Amino acid sequence: MTKKIIILGSILVIAVFVLFLGGRTHEDRKREASLQQDENGEISADLEQRVLSFTMDGRSPKGVKQWHLEGSSAEIVEDDIYLKDLSAIAYGENVTIYLTSKNGIYNRGKGEVELMGNVVVVSDDGFSLTTEKAKWSQNTKDIFTDSVINIEREALIAKGEGGKANSEMGTATLYKNVTVKMEPDTIIYCDGPLEIDYNKKVASFYNNVQVKDKEGKLFSDRLIVEFDPETEKFKQVTAEGNVKTKKGNSWTLSEEAVYTGSTKSIKLLGRPKIVIDPQELSDFDKFGE
Numbered sequence: 012m013t014k015k016i017i018i019l020g021s022i023l024v025i026a027v028f029v030l031f032l033g034g035r036t037h038e039d040r041k042r043e044a045s046l047q048q049d050e051n052g053e054i055s056a057d058l059e060q061r062v063l064s065f066t067m068d069g070r071s072p073k074g075v076k077q078w079h080l081e082g083s084s085a086e087i088v089e090d091d092i093y094l095k096d097l098s099a100i101a102y103g104e105n106v107t108i109y110l111t112s113k114n115g116i117y118n119r120g121k122g123e124v125e126l127m128g129n130v131v132v133v134s135d136d137g138f139s140l141t142t143e144k145a146k147w148s149q150n151t152k153d154i155f156t157d158s159v160i161n162i163e164r165e166a167l168i169a170k171g172e173g174g175k176a177n178s179e180m181g182t183a184t185l186y187k188n189v190t191v192k193m194e195p196d197t198i199i200y201c202d203g204p205l206e207i208d209y210n211k212k213v214a215s216f217y218n219n220v221q222v223k224d225k226e227g228k229l230f231s232d233r234l235i236v237e238f239d240p241e242t243e244k245f246k247q248v249t250a251e252g253n254v255k256t257k258k259g260n261s262w263t264l265s266e267e268a269v270y271t272g273s274t275k276s277i278k279l280l281g282r283p284k285i286v287i288d289p290q291e292l293s294d295f296d297k298f299g300e
Contacts, residue, residue, distance in 0.1 A: 061086050065094060067117075069149060077102055078149050080117060080124070090120040099124060101152060103179040108134045110147060110154075122149040130156075134178040138164045138209070152179045160185060164209060166194045166243045171203060181209040189216070194243075197224040199234065212238040212246075220250070227258035229268070245272040254279075262286040 065085035069078040078101045082094030097115035101108045113128030124147045132140040132147075132154055140163075145156035155175035162169045162176065162183055169192075171185030187203035191214070202218035214236045222229040232252030239246040248270040256263045256277075266281025 065092070067092075082115070090118055092117040092119070097124070097126065099147070101147075101149065103152060106134050106136050106138075106178050106181075108132060108138075108152075108178045112145075123147065124149070132176070132178075136178075138162075138176075138178050140176055140183075151177070153177050162207075166238075167207070167214065168192045169205060169207070171205060183207045183209070191216075193236075193245075197222065199223075199236075201234070212240050214238075222250075227256060229257075230255040231268070239272065245270070247271055 062085050064081075064083065066079070066081040068076060069080075070076055078099060080094075080097070080099045082098070083096040084094070086093040094115045094117060095113070097110070097112045099110040101110070110124070110126065110130075110132050112126035112130045115127060116125040117123075118125075126145045126147065128143065130140075130142045130145050132138075132145075140154065140160065142156045142160045143158045145154055145158070145160075147154045153175055154177070157173045159170070159172055160174045162174075162185070169183075169185055169189065171187060171189040173186035174184050176183040184207070185203060185205045189199075189201050189203045189205040191199040191205065193199070199216060200219075200221040201216040204217055206215045206217075207213075216234040216236075218232065220229075220231045220234040222234065229250055231250035231254045233250070235249045235251070236245065237247045237249075238244065250268040250270075252266065254263075254265045254268045256268065263279055263283060263285050265279040265283040268277055268279050270277045
């Protein structure tokens with residue numbers, strides 16, 4: 012009886028082995044292995060191994076924990092690990108970041124994670140990023156994407172097409188078609204890129220910059236916004252190149268304009284010109300009558 016049980020167990024093990032590997036050679040599995048997403052966003056791959064409740068930790072040469080990766084299930088094909096319900100934690104010297112996505116692929120050789128579907132990245136110092144697909148490098152700590160990307164931190168909310176961010180360095184870049192909202196009611200557009208340095212409290216906008224708020228509009232080739240580190244409000248705003256401001260129906264033209272938040276004043280530099288609406292001149296003449 013015992014021998015029959017042992018034989019039956021051996022047959023079952025062989026059957027499972029054949030079911031997973033299908034009798035194919037290593038080269039066959041390598042050639043056929045591919046990621047597919049069905050209409051429900053689920054992933055499948057020709058398998059070398061399938062495991063449930065997958066977890067993996069990465070450590071420095073000194074044994075310090077640098078990152079943690081897990082998924083509700085995993086399908087392993089050579090260096091690629093296909094994960095469902097991916098979540099990861101990256102431990103930096105200054106900040107810890109948390110990544111989640113519906114599906115993901117971790118490449119052990121490159122040390123990169125490809126995130127797919129409902130990608131959310133947040134840090135413990137208030138940074139958040141959302142997109143539909145992205146890649147994260149465990150070596151450089153960069154997150155990069157060519158999809159629409161949304162970034163929020165403190166008083167700044169930004170959206171653009173394509174970009175990268177590094178929470179450890181406190182930097183972010185949006186490549187093109189950028190829209191930024193700043194409290195209380197300022198909206199800034201630019202063709203891109205937008206470069207943000209959160210540590211230095213500086214945001215730099217490039218190409219066809221347009222600013223709108225309750226005071227009027229501003230147009231320029233470049234715009235550099237410096238924030239007060241305590242209040243997060245504008246400390247200084249510098250517009251450069253073909254600067255135009257509009258208030259009511261009147262315009263100012265200059266090569267550079269500098270706004271200082273503490274004094275609420277603006278300086279026009281580089282052969283400034285003022286074009287005043289005749290109706291506004293008429294209203295000014297009537298003042299005090």
